[in-house]
Amino acid sequence: MSVFSAIGEEREVDQNEYTPGIEPQATWCPGCGDFGVLKALKGAMAELGRDPEEVLLVTGIGCSGKLSSYFESYGFHSIHGRSLPVARAAKLANPGLEVVAAGGDGDGYGIGGNHFVHTARENHDLTYIVFNNEIFGLTKGQTSPTSPKGHKSKTQPHGSAKDPIRPLSMALTGGASYVARTAAVNPNQAQEILVEAIQHDGFSHVDFLTQCPTWNKDAKQYVPYVDIQQNEEYDFDITDRKQAAEAMYEAEGALYDGTVLTGRFYHDENRHSYGDEKRSVGEMPETPLAERYFDEEYEWERSYDLLGPHK
Amino acid sequence: MTDEELVWRIAGGSGDGIDSTSQNFAKALMRSGLDVFTHRHYPSRIRGGHTYVEVRAAGEDVASRGDGFNFLLALGDSFARNEREGAIYGDERAKPLYENLDELREGGVVVYDEGLLSADDAEDFEARAEENDWHVYPVDLRGMARERGREVMRNTAGVGVTAALLEYDLDAVEDLMRGRMSGDVLEANLDILESAYEAATEFEFTHDLRMPTGEHDEEQVLVSGSNTITFGAIDSGCRFIAGYPMTPWTEVFTLMSQYLPDMGGISEQVEDEIAAAALALGASHAGVKAMSGSSGGGFALMSEPLGLAEMTETPIVLLESMRAGPSTGLPTKPEQADLEHVLYTSQGDSNRVVFAPGDAMEAYEQTRDAFHFAYEYGMPAIVVYDQKLSGELKNVPASFFDRDPDPSLGATLTEDEIAEAAHHHSGKFERYTHDSETGAAPRSVPGQRGGRYLASGNEHHPTGHISEDPHNRVTQMDRRMRKLTSVRAELDERDHEASNQTYHGPDDAEYGIVTWGSNQGTVREAVDRLNDAGHSVKMLSVSDLAPFPATEVTEFLESVESALVVEMNASGQFKRLMQGELGRFGELLTSFLKYNGEPFEPREIVEGFESMANGEDVHGDDTRLVRAAGD
Numbered sequence: 001m002s003v004f005s006a007i008g009e010e011r012e013v014d015q016n017e018y019t020p021g022i023e024p025q026a027t028w029c030p031g032c033g034d035f036g037v038l039k040a041l042k043g044a045m046a047e048l049g050r051d052p053e054e055v056l057l058v059t060g061i062g063c064s065g066k067l068s069s070y071f072e073s074y075g076f077h078s079i080h081g082r083s084l085p086v087a088r089a090a091k092l093a094n095p096g097l098e099v100v101a102a103g104g105d106g107d108g109y110g111i112g113g114n115h116f117v118h119t120a121r122e123n124h125d126l127t128y129i130v131f132n133n134e135i136f137g138l139t140k141g142q143t144s145p146t147s148p149k150g151h152k153s154k155t156q157p158h159g160s161a162k163d164p165i166r167p168l169s170m171a172l173t174g175g176a177s178y179v180a181r182t183a184a185v186n187p188n189q190a191q192e193i194l195v196e197a198i199q200h201d202g203f204s205h206v207d208f209l210t211q212c213p214t215w216n217k218d219a220k221q222y223v224p225y226v227d228i229q230q231n232e233e234y235d236f237d238i239t240d241r242k243q244a245a246e247a248m249y250e251a252e253g254a255l256y257d258g259t260v261l262t263g264r265f266y267h268d269e270n271r272h273s274y275g276d277e278k279r280s281v282g283e284m285p286e287t288p289l290a291e292r293y294f295d296e297e298y299e300w301e302r303s304y305d306l307l308g309p310h311k
Numbered sequence: 312m313t314d315e316e317l318v319w320r321i322a323g324g325s326g327d328g329i330d331s332t333s334q335n336f337a338k339a340l341m342r343s344g345l346d347v348f349t350h351r352h353y354p355s356r357i358r359g360g361h362t363y364v365e366v367r368a369a370g371e372d373v374a375s376r377g378d379g380f381n382f383l384l385a386l387g388d389s390f391a392r393n394e395r396e397g398a399i400y401g402d403e404r405a406k407p408l409y410e411n412l413d414e415l416r417e418g419g420v421v422v423y424d425e426g427l428l429s430a431d432d433a434e435d436f437e438a439r440a441e442e443n444d445w446h447v448y449p450v451d452l453r454g455m456a457r458e459r460g461r462e463v464m465r466n467t468a469g470v471g472v473t474a475a476l477l478e479y480d481l482d483a484v485e486d487l488m489r490g491r492m493s494g495d496v497l498e499a500n501l502d503i504l505e506s507a508y509e510a511a512t513e514f515e516f517t518h519d520l521r522m523p524t525g526e527h528d529e530e531q532v533l534v535s536g537s538n539t540i541t542f543g544a545i546d547s548g549c550r551f552i553a554g555y556p557m558t559p560w561t562e563v564f565t566l567m568s569q570y571l572p573d574m575g576g577i578s579e580q581v582e583d584e585i586a587a588a589a590l591a592l593g594a595s596h597a598g599v600k601a602m603s604g605s606s607g608g609g610f611a612l613m614s615e616p617l618g619l620a621e622m623t624e625t626p627i628v629l630l631e632s633m634r635a636g637p638s639t640g641l642p643t644k645p646e647q648a649d650l651e652h653v654l655y656t657s658q659g660d661s662n663r664v665v666f667a668p669g670d671a672m673e674a675y676e677q678t679r680d681a682f683h684f685a686y687e688y689g690m691p692a693i694v695v696y697d698q699k700l701s702g703e704l705k706n707v708p709a710s711f712f713d714r715d716p717d718p719s720l721g722a723t724l725t726e727d728e729i730a731e732a733a734h735h736h737s738g739k740f741e742r743y744t745h746d747s748e749t750g751a752a753p754r755s756v757p758g759q760r761g762g763r764y765l766a767s768g769n770e771h772h773p774t775g776h777i778s779e780d781p782h783n784r785v786t787q788m789d790r791r792m793r794k795l796t797s798v799r800a801e802l803d804e805r806d807h808e809a810s811n812q813t814y815h816g817p818d819d820a821e822y823g824i825v826t827w828g829s830n831q832g833t834v835r836e837a838v839d840r841l842n843d844a845g846h847s848v849k850m851l852s853v854s855d856l857a858p859f860p861a862t863e864v865t866e867f868l869e870s871v872e873s874a875l876v877v878e879m880n881a882s883g884q885f886k887r888l889m890q891g892e893l894g895r896f897g898e899l900l901t902s903f904l905k906y907n908g909e910p911f912e913p914r915e916i917v918e919g920f921e922s923m924a925n926g927e928d929v930h931g932d933d934t935r936l937v938r939a940a941g942d
Contacts, residue, residue, distance in 0.1 A: 002756030005726060021737020022774055022915065056597070056757040061768075068765055072739075074757035076596055077777075078589070078621050079766035085553075085586040089593030089601070092577055093551060097597065097757055118582040148833035276579075285575040289550055290598035290756065292575070293720045300716040301574050303542030306486055307709055311342075 003294040006053030007096040015046035020072040027066065028216045033210025033222075034063055036184025037131060038307040041100070043187075044194035045073075048249065050098055060103030060112065060203045061139045064131035064210075067102050070255055079113030087126050094290040095125070095275050098198065102129040106136050109145040109165045120203050125273040127204045130167065132220075135211040141215035148256045148306030167207045168248035172241070172266055177202035177273075179244070179266040181251065183209035183222045186262060193264065202273045209260065221283045228263035315523045318371040318380035318416075319473065322407035324388030326358035327421065332466040333364035334704065335491070336473075338533045339483035340368045340704045347533065348832075349704040350910070352375035355558070355642040359390030361406040370461055370525035373703065374670060374832030378914040379414035381520055382477075384469045386452065387427030389462070402432055406806055409433030418444045420518045422472050424465060426453030445874065446518035448511070455507055460499030467500045471507030479522040481508055492687055520664075520823040530709045534698035536674040536829070536941030537562035539707075540630065541570070543678025549628070550576030551601035553590035555583055556742040557609040558642050558699040564604070584609040587671040588616035595627050596766060598720065598756035600682060604694075606628025607649050608639060611656070617691055618657030621791070623766040624743070624752050626721060628681045632699040635908050644908030645698035648880035650888065653695045654857055662791050664798055665857040668812055669831030671705050677811060677854060679717065684801075685722025688751045688794045695856070697879070699910045700829035722753040729761045733773070740764045741773035745786050750793030780932035799858040812863050816842060816849030823867060823874035824920065825900075827853045827885050828879050837916035846918065853885075859892040873899045873939065875923050877916055881906045883937060898941025905934045 019042070028034045031075040034176040045055060055073035059065040059071035059078035068075035074097075079084050087101040108116055108130040115248075116304050119126070136142040143153045146167065171179045178200040190208070197204035209222045228234035228247065236243040251261035278284040285292075292298050319336070323329045330351070337347045345368040354360035367377045391397070391404035405428045408421075412433065417420070421440070423430065430449065440447050450472050456465040460586040474481050480766075481504065487499055511647045534542075540563050544552075550571060554564040568578040577594070581587050585604050591603035605613060610631045620627045633649040635641035655661055664684045668674040672694060681692035724732060732753070733741040742764040743752050757760025765775030770787060772778045802811065813831055816838045826834045831852040841848045851867045853860065868874060883902040890897050903919040905911055915934055922929045922936055929936035 003726075004756070005760045007758045020776075022735055022739055022776055052762055053760055054758055059592070063528075068767075072763065074763055075765040075767075075775070076593075076623070077765060077769065077775075078592075079615050079768050082585060082589045082616065082619075085581065085589035086593035086596070089551070089553065089579070089590035090597040092579070092598035093594040093599040093601075094756075094758060114582050115586055118586070158717070158862070207479075268919060283572045284577055289575065289577060290593075290758075292550070293548070293600070293718060294725065295722075298718075300718050301545070301547060302712075302714070302716050303545045304709075304712045304714070306545070306570065307532050307712060310534055310538065311530060311709065 003291050004049050004094070004150055008054070009051055010049050011051070011177050013046045013049050013051065015042040017044040017052055018045055018072045020070065026070045028063060029214045031213035032063070033133060033184035033212065034067070034131060034229050035192060036187060037129060037208050037210060037310035040187060040190035041071060043191040043246060044198060047191070047195050048198060054096070056090055058083045058090065058099065058101045058285040060102045060107035060136060062107055064102060064104035064107060081107050081110070081115065084112060084115040084128065087268055088119060088124045088238040091094070091124055091126055092275065092284065094288045099205045100127045100129065102131070104137070105130060105132045105134065105146040106144045109167055109170070117170065120171050120176040120205065122245045122274040123175055123203045123271055125201055125275055127206065129193070129206050129208050131210045132167065132207050133210045133214045133216060135212050137212055137215055168252055168265055169245065172245055172248060176205045177268040177271045178204035179248070180264045181209065181262050183225055183260065183262050184211060185222050186225055186227070189227055189262060196264070200267070202268070202271055209262070215225065222260045225260035225262050234261065237262050240267070314684045316367060316373070316377065317382060317477065317520070317523060318377040319366045319382040319384065319680070320363050320411060321384045321386065321469065322361065322363035322379040322411050323386035324359045324390045324403065325353055325356060326364045327386060328463065328466045329362050329364055329386065332470065333366055335487050336470055336484070337366045337704055339487055340366065340457060341490060341531050341533050342483045345369065345523060346371060346373045346525060347704070347706050348373040348375060351702045353643050359392065359403060360401065361388065361390055361410050363411060368523060370523045375836045375913055376833070376910060378912045379416045381416045381419040381812040382473065383411055383415055383419065384473055385411065385421065385423040385428070386465060386469055387424045402914070404428055404642070409436070412439060417443065417601055418519065420476060420520055421445050422469065422476065423449055424452040425449040426451040426467070437566065448472070448514060450511070452507070455800050456503055458859050460508060464500055464503050467503045468507040471504040474485070474512040474602065475508045475511030476516065476518070477520065477522040481505070488644040491896070510530065511667045532709045533704050533706055534671050535702055536668070536671050536696055537566060537702065539671045539675035540678045541566040542712055543675040545570060545683035546714060546716045547600060547679050549602050549682060550599045550715055551591065551594040551599045553581055553587040553603050555581060555587050555605065555609060557606045559698040560604050560609065560630060562701055563630055571919060578893045585615060588613040589933070592616055592620055592625050593629050596625050596757070598723065600686065600720065601719065602628040602630065604632070606632050606634050607636045607646035607652070610649065610652065614656045618659060618664070619768045620691040621662045622768045624754070625766065626685040626689050627691045628685050629691060629693045631693060631695045631738055632701050633695065641908045643698065645829070646879050646906055646912055647697055648906065649695065650856070650880070650884040652692055654888070660792065660797065662690060663857060664690065665695060666811065667695045667828040667854050667856050668700065669828060669852045669854060670700070672707055673811070673854060674700060675712070680811070683717065684798050686719065687753065687755060687796060688749070689722055690794055697829050702785065722751045724753050724755055724762070726760050729755050729759060733776050739774040743771060743773045743775060743787060745773060745790065747790055749791050749797040751797070752790070795858040800925045802855060802860065803862060811854035811862060812860055813852040813854070817847065820848070820849035821847040821872055822924070823836035823849055823851060823871035823915070824877060825851045825853065825874050825889070826877040827856070830879065833911045833913050834877055836913040840913060840917050841920055842851070846920070854886065857889070861892055864889060865893055868896050868899060873901065875903050875920050877903045877911065877919070879905050879910065898939055901939045902937040903934065904937065907933050
């Protein structure tokens with residue numbers, strides 16, 4: 001029996017394998033966009049033929065963080081904003097795992113903003129899904145980094161004086177090699193994008209627009225949407241950084257004017273993932289480090305052999 | 312305490328090569344058969360500013376800095392500020408001479424570089440020299456170095472003069488140089504060394520101090536606590552480290568980063584300490600032996616992932632190399648004031664193992680212990696030490712490190728074992744089992760067949776799913792806390808000699824001195840001196856901070872009339888821990904504290920003990936005595 005026998009086997013996978021047999025009842029509000037993420041992710045994993053036991057889903061805290069409870073795979077429900085550093089290291093320790101990190105807009109762009117930029121910069125081979133509903137949900141409706149300027153909430157009763165963050169541009173500037181935006185109201189596109197993001201060898205950032213019917217009242221806030229790949233008006237080369245930056249800038253601004261632009265904004269297939277870069281400079285083993293601990297034949301080096309310079 | 316010892320202090324500006332020169336000199340003395348111990352003092356800046364290293368050497372065991380020193384090599388500060396700034400900071404160029412005179416013993420030897428500084432810059436120097444019987448040898452070290460090589464080699468000239476004045480053979484020094492340098496640099500240094508030696512033999516020696524002699528039974532290595540913690544981690548099979556630079560933890564981080572890639576391991580320098588500890592968690596979760604660490608302020612950021620490790624029961628080893636606080640405090644000076652920070656930081660009831668090694672050898676052993684307990688029980692283990700233990704060098708027999716590695720992942724299951732383990736009817740692995748005897752919950756690793764579970768920082772059911780059920784909560788909480796009892800039981804099974812606690816002095820002594828961490832060697836020396844002077848004293852140095860060795864400490868305290876508790880902080884945190892854990896002895900324990908950024912000298916502990924015995928109060932410039940509640 002192999003050490004990690006769930007890894008690498010190709011087979012037909014039914015997306016229901018990703019539905020937990022325990023606690024199937026999600027606690028998200030009726031009409032919540034988070035259901036859309038869950039459905040798209042299950043669909044994508046099944047389409048890719050991934051075994052639930054070779055997938056590690058690392059989540060943050062909040063409504064989005066509960067994704068790992070409703071998605072049947074190996075899971076790590078971590079802490080607010082810290083899903084990326086956990087996910088990064090798991091991928092380095094065992095590159096055979098399919099690692100997906102997920103969190104909300106407060107989680108990913110606020111408290112975890114530093115990790116977001118650095119993970120993008122290093123271009124880890126991960127898929128990062130940010131549930132963007134422009135609000136703090138589980139703490140009951142406070143302004144988030146993506147809330148529009150002037151947004152009134154209990155913590156900003158006079159209206160937010162801040163411009164919202166530009167997540168797509170942040171990812172691109174950070175160094176992400178795949179950047180897309182999709183929406184829960186567009187399930188087909190969402191699944192297609194997640195499939196592409198998971199397949200991509202590098203850091204894939206998916207800004208996933210998820211309506212919040214409870215705290216952002218208008219459950220239809222992302223309708224109608226425009227798929228920029230399906231619309232000739234938005235014809236640009238997604239492998240061109242400059243064009244991608246312009247398209248992102250427009251999409252990020254337009255969102256608050258009611259124009260929802262979704263689709264693939266940037267895809268660089270030539271940039272090496274961090275794992276490859278690290279291996280190429282001799283800072284990472286060729287075989288998964290995690291396997292070594294189960295190999296009884298492996299001869300471990302000892303500190304005694306390092307004493308030379310101390311003698 | 313040895314009758315004949317050398318305490319050689321080399322002083323200069325940061326960046327002048329004080330550190331490397333002293334390391335080489337210490338190693339040469341070790342190779343000549345002497346026991347050595349170094350003490351490092353440096354400011355928080357890169358170049359310039361007064362810095363020194365002491366090398367204490369004797370024919371028999373030295374485990375502490377000494378009381379002052381008896382040989383000063385003052386090199387001058389080549390990075391001294393300009394005159395305008397000098398008006399504010401003083402003449403830094405001359406500091407290596409005059410800043411050091413207060414601790415220079417009577418009858419001591421002074422060699423100063425008259426090429427760079429003048430004795431006139433040090434106030435009343437001649438009068439003080441006469442009064443204290445100092446033997447002063449001005450030498451133009453810079454001139455010698457310039458003439459035969461480069462100015463920066465004046466360190467070498469200083470070593471040459473030192474050797475001549477102490478009648479020490481140059482062979483060991485030259486051997487080291489040949490091992491470290493080559494070509495013109497080597498030739499120039501050897502030339503400078505020998506000519507300085509020759510020049511100094513021409514002096515009329517007025518001093519009595521000579522190099523002590525000694526012999527080792529077996530080959531020695533010169534190592535610091537940072538070295539041995541690194542070795543302990545490597546021998547534990549640790550192959551993943553993530554960190555962020557911060558003094559003095561950086562030493563271990565740097566060493567691990569230099570070793571690991573060549574051993575097929577991974578080192579990651581990341582954006583902050585929250586990320587660093589979270590990465591170590593992620594790597595460990597995926598089935599690798601992993602560590603992280605920091606110093607005070609950086610460790611504060613690790614509070615979150617530390618609690619997450621406790622709740623998810625992810626094995627992880629964290630280091631905390633303490634420096635003086637609060638906040639950034641004294642960045643390059645030691646203190647033991649993060650004890651409570653390390654024991655209690657993060658929300659909820661602490662469920663962690665904490666060791667505080669007392670010397671370089673214990674640092675090795677206890678790092679291995681930390682990995683053992685972290686992985687056997689699925690919990691965080693912390694090694695807390697300080698700037699003193701981080702950087703001081705000591706000779707240790709090379710054979711000490713000749714051990715088998717322990718790459719075991721502890722309570723981690725193979726796929727065959729997972730198949731046998733409890734599963735929910737849905738097929739999910741019940742990792743957080745309710746009925747574990749020791750408290751440990753053996754885990755699966757992502758990618759293993761049949762091992763799916765959710766590691767959650769929320770309270771959870773056996774499969775890991777979030778649960779607010781009161782009964783489940785209590786059951787899970789009790790099981791996690793039970794690990795501490797099991798760890799304590801495993802530690803208590805070791806016999807007295809193998810215990811992490813260190814005892815010294817006569818068993819039936821009347822008084823005790825209790826300490827923890829890096830004071831151990833200093834207290835040991837003080838205890839010897841006190842007994843030589845007719846007192847009846849023994850030492851207990853505690854390394855197990857959590858779970859606390861209540862039985863051992865109780866036995867010790869019950870056997871003495873009263874005890875002095877020696878630690879480097881202002882509030883007596885360790886004394887508070889003892890009293891809290893044992894629930895008594897308040898009337899027995901007098902605190903002896905030092906928190907000025909300098910570690911204790913043995914002399915100070917002797918004086919502190921005598922003050923306690925005589926009922927005197929102490930609140931000096933350097934130390935403070937806080938009486939027992941019963942006094």
